């Protein structure tokens with residue numbers, strides 16, 4: 043099938059590439075000329091495992107093109123996806139200006155009947171607004187062309203985006219017209235072998251499903267962070283508690299890892315936006331508000347542990363101390379630092395007068411872009427280089443390569459022989475046996 047995709051961010055680029063991979067003929071449209079030119083030359087603006095070779099192969103095979111020409115994209119497609127960003131507004135609600143701008147563009151250039159698919163995460167009721175914007179632009183041209191607006195939320199995770207997209211666990215299609223559903227079923231047929239993954243529903247339910255999924259996952263994380271904080275006070279170990287509850291299939295093993303707080307471009311924004319929608323419709327979202335509050339507090343927790351350690355000794359808090367910081371991305375396998383817990387930690391360290399020596403396997407360029415040059419920040423080329431002259435180590439992102447360091451080397455390198463483990467990736471006993479002090483999240487130490 044012929045597909046046009048508006049937006050070459052995470053969702054648009056991954057979706058477009060995976061659709062091309064299974065044989066569809068895809069044109070990706072973006073307003074950013076430099077990005078489009080780069081993509082045409084195989085330069086991928088994001089780090090996402092497996093994406094680059096797939097983009098190059100499909101582009102070379104002629105199934106994946108990039109353009110800034112919206113009219114050409116719309117003329118090409120039998121289906122057009124809206125996959126542009128929905129950043130938070132000042133009040134936390136999702137800003138729809140980019141989504142609606144694409145809708146108007148579609149209305150201005152539509153020449154044939156079309157299924158318009160909303161893939162961006164958008165508040166309940168957005169499909170109606172998209173429909174109205176397209177209809178208005180068509181009416182201004184005096185045209186009457188039939189079109190459908192379908193909600194088809196994306197559930198991919200950064201770092202696993204290609205795998206999630208190629209092997210989805212469900213394909214949610216929210217539509218009011220069975221013909222539009224049939225078009226999407228045909229489009230997704232290559233991803234829907236062996237068992238039917240398509241969940242059909244009405245448009246508003248599909249829109250809410252996306253938020254409900256992310257809010258539920260964020261709730262699990264905040265819940266565990268809360269229990270971790272209780273464990274810390276009562277002298278229990280959250281890691282043992284986690285093992286104790288995860289084996290109950292009603293609770294499950296996934297998304298019950300306490301840590302430095304959830305970050306990224308989705309959970310913080312989506313929990314806020316859903317809370318905002320709830321309030322707008324007259325419902326006070328007590329639980330969602332609490333999920334967000336717990337997470338905000340958790341992002342400061344690692345620094346609180348550090349402060350507690352240094353306030354106890356003869357030191358003047360962290361002033362003049364140097365911290366090796368391992369991991370800057372909001373999670374492993376991405377270079378994304380949006381709402382990353384590392385950002386709060388660094389700001390707190392700097393406010394306290396400390397120096398940070400940072401290393402991340404992928405996010406160094408992003409960190410340079412965000413922080414620029416400053417005296418209290420040293421960019422390092424490796425995890426061990428970050429330890430040079432450091433007093434303490436703070437692990438903020440659980441990259442695999444940080445999991446089993448040479449503890450002897452850590453002890454020799456770190457002036458104060460102390461490790462702050464923001465993701466509970468080490469066994470406290472092992473670190474303590476090497477002569478280092480250990481602090482984790484919810485571990486009573």
Ligand code: UGA
Nearest residue numbers: 196197198199200263297298299301304305306308372373
């Ligand atoms: C999330 C969802 O997992 C996807 O299903 C969804 O499609 C996506 O948002 C989206 O809406 O586009 P993502 O933000 O890429 O995906 O990352 P996650 O793997 O969900 O991690 C989010 C944050 O939660 C990270 O900061 C991670 O460190 C944290 N986390 C995750 C925990 O602190 N504990 C856990 O047990 C799991």
